[in-house]
Amino acid sequence: MNKDNIRPQDLEWICAKCGVNLEPAQVTVEYLGNEFVAELPRCPGCGLVLISEELASGKMAEVEQILEDK
Amino acid sequence: MAGTALYESPLLRQVTGPALRPGGLALTERAVDWCGFSPGDRVLDLGCGLGASAAYMAGDHRLKTLGLDISTEMLAEAALACQGLPLVRADIQAIPLTAVSMDGVVCECVLSLADRPQAVLQECRRVLKPGGSLILSDLYLRNPEQSAPNFAGCGCLGGARGREEMEAIISAAGLELLLWEDHSHYLRELAARLIWEHGSADAVWGAWHGAECCQLQAARIAKSRPGYFLMIAQRKAEAVG
Numbered sequence: 001m002n003k004d005n006i007r008p009q010d011l012e013w014i015c016a017k018c019g020v021n022l023e024p025a026q027v028t029v030e031y032l033g034n035e036f037v038a039e040l041p042r043c044p045g046c047g048l049v050l051i052s053e054e055l056a057s058g059k060m061a062e063v064e065q066i067l068e069d070k
Numbered sequence: 071m072a073g074t075a076l077y078e079s080p081l082l083r084q085v086t087g088p089a090l091r092p093g094g095l096a097l098t099e100r101a102v103d104w105c106g107f108s109p110g111d112r113v114l115d116l117g118c119g120l121g122a123s124a125a126y127m128a129g130d131h132r133l134k135t136l137g138l139d140i141s142t143e144m145l146a147e148a149a150l151a152c153q154g155l156p157l158v159r160a161d162i163q164a165i166p167l168t169a170v171s172m173d174g175v176v177c178e179c180v181l182s183l184a185d186r187p188q189a190v191l192q193e194c195r196r197v198l199k200p201g202g203s204l205i206l207s208d209l210y211l212r213n214p215e216q217s218a219p220n221f222a223g224c225g226c227l228g229g230a231r232g233r234e235e236m237e238a239i240i241s242a243a244g245l246e247l248l249l250w251e252d253h254s255h256y257l258r259e260l261a262a263r264l265i266w267e268h269g270s271a272d273a274v275w276g277a278w279h280g281a282e283c284c285q286l287q288a289a290r291i292a293k294s295r296p297g298y299f300l301m302i303a304q305r306k307a308e309a310v311g
Contacts, residue, residue, distance in 0.1 A: 004269065034259055036266045059270055063262045066271075069254070 005055055010041045018045030025049075029060075032067045077119060077179070078141070081274060085263045088120040088151065091179035092256035092298045093207065098123045098178065101205040101300055102131055104249060110134060111173035114197065116162050116190070117180030121148030121155050127176070128155060138165065163189040167197045174198075176205045182229030191243035198305040204245060205302055209257065210236060212295035227291060236301065245303040254297035 006024055013022045022041035027049055029036045041050040051060070077090045089095055107113065109132035115124035118137030127133045137157045139145050145157050160166050162177075163186055175194045184190045194204050214232030231239075233250070240247055264274045 034262060036263070038266070059265055062265050062271055066258050066262045066265065069258055 005038050005040050005052075007052065007054075010050055010052060013041065013050055015043035015045060015048055017048070018043055020045055022048075022050055031064060034067060036063070077183075078144075081264060081268060085260065085267055088122040090119050090122075091207070092260045093253055093300075094256075095122060095126050097207055097253060097256060097300060098126060098176070098205075099130075101176070101207070101302060102127060102133075104302060105174060105203040105205065107131060107133055107174055107203075112136070112171065113174040113176060114138060114165070114167065114172050116165070116175055116177040116194070117183070118148060118157070119144050121152040121157065123176055123178060124148075125152040125155055133174075136167075138162065163193060165193045165197055169196050170199050172197045172199065172202055174203045174205065178205070178207045179209070181206060182208045182227070182231075184229065187229065188239055188243060191239060191245065195244045195305050200305055200307040202305050203248075203302055204304070205300075206240075207253070207298065207300045208236075210297055210299050212254070212297040214294065216293040216295070227296060230294075230296060233299070236299070240301070240303050244306065246306050247301065247303050249300070249302040251300045252297060253300055257296060257298040 011022055011024070014020065015022065020043060023044050024039050025042035025044075027038055027040045027042060029038060042048065082090055086092075086094060089098075112134045113124075113127055113136075115121070115127070115135055115137045118124050118139050119141070121137045124135040124137040128135045135155065137145075137148060137152075137155055138160050139148070139157070140159065140161055142159060145159055148155065148157055158166065162180065162184060175198060177190070177194065181187050181190055191204075198204065209227060209230040211230050211232050214235065237247055237250070261271075265271055268274045
């Protein structure tokens, strides 16, 4: 499992719905039938997961491109 | 530059486990089922690495398997992980077995690493019984005309060929092609997992081969559209003697 997806500032986010800080949690991300497990910031109340712009436009985008065979 | 072979890299093992190749044991199972081996059939795992396929075939299919690899280190690990599995250290281009002795040969993501793949295939044919099956899975180039003259230092990618060339060297070795399947989705999945675990394609490529060759080689490789195939060929019965 990849544990390098959380920056210290990601855990400063507060869930607007639950009013609590996000916490590191093991999350399964699925794309085109492939599952990837990672530790990501998640709200302990409602389960909302924060995906940073860096992660979304970085390796997540690379993974999507590979899986789409582009 | 010459890099560490990917199959020896912790980068790969972290993602694939002991199978060390795209598709893992799922593709081995597909091939073994297709061949219809009977319990007790003798099958050689050529380039067995950590012995995952040989152990799987011995356990789940009750085949008499033998693992062969050139790497002392990998064989030592295989001996520990797969106790009781017969193992031999040898060059896949000079198989130390008598002719016409095997019902099957499995060669998974290994042929592309060989200096002389034709010699490997001729050895496969030699040790196979008439009607015996060669299971071959490996990288191939779906756009071979776009490949660079060679991908020096790219390990298995350096030996990847186009489908037509693969079929030609199979035929030239006296083997009859029975099945060709594209399983490039397994290669995409493996590449995606490597990127996921290691942060970026550049990070994977850099750890494998050194950062200085990343961009150029990655661009060349992308143009050649690497894929992954499963091929099953048979030693022709009429080729005996």
